[in-house]
Amino acid sequence: MANEVIVLTGIKETIDALTAFDKDAVKRFNKVINDELAGAERDARASVPLQPMSGWRKSTMAGPLLQGQKRGWPGWDVSQVRDGIKKTKAQGKVRRGYNDYTTSAGALLNESAAGSIFEIAGRKTSGEGTGQSFISTLNSRFGRASRSIWRTVDNDRPRIEANVAKALEEAKAELQKYLEKERA
Numbered sequence: 001m002a003n004e005v006i007v008l009t010g011i012k013e014t015i016d017a018l019t020a021f022d023k024d025a026v027k028r029f030n031k032v033i034n035d036e037l038a039g040a041e042r043d044a045r046a047s048v049p050l051q052p053m054s055g056w057r058k059s060t061m062a063g064p065l066l067q068g069q070k071r072g073w074p075g076w077d078v079s080q081v082r083d084g085i086k087k088t089k090a091q092g093k094v095r096r097g098y099n100d101y102t103t104s105a106g107a108l109l110n111e112s113a114a115g116s117i118f119e120i121a122g123r124k125t126s127g128e129g130t131g132q133s134f135i136s137t138l139n140s141r142f143g144r145a146s147r148s149i150w151r152t153v154d155n156d157r158p159r160i161e162a163n164v165a166k167a168l169e170e171a172k173a174e175l176q177k178y179l180e181k182e183r184a
Helices: 011-019 023-046 078-083 113-120 130-142 149-183
Strands: 085-088 107-110
Touching: 011 023, 011 149, 023 085, 023 107, 023 149, 078 085, 078 113, 107 113, 107 149
Parallel strands: none
Antiparallel strands: 085 107
16 A cells, blocks of 8 residues: 555546535635645654764865856755655656656655755665765665655555545535536
């Protein structure tokens, strides 16, 4: 059951059609989505450690210039990492391995470079050179990749899916009621 994904179809179509009949019903549906995203965002931010490891510097290490931008290893600033976790309703792909589909209901992103590294380091490879030690340390202290955002979403998934599915069914029922009224 851990790898099972629930796909809700017709979200965009239902909301677009319902907008013409009942803007309050659309607001109620969007409130459920916004509340779930806000809760997941809060929980994911709380899961970010103050300092994941002693060797992770607080300031960004300078690196070579690449297309006019300084590149290097990002420093660990916990407030910047936490603030980088944002909720979005933009469409995006769901994780690979969980069927490729897009969602317009909502998602969490980490816009912080250090936060992104913390979240996904070791997902595809076990690293090379000092990267192996880095990934090994992260894995031993915080578990495998998907250390904050995805772990939060995975932990809250049953409740989030149930609430969103219920809100979508209510929106569809409202739309059906209006469509039947139009036919009569």
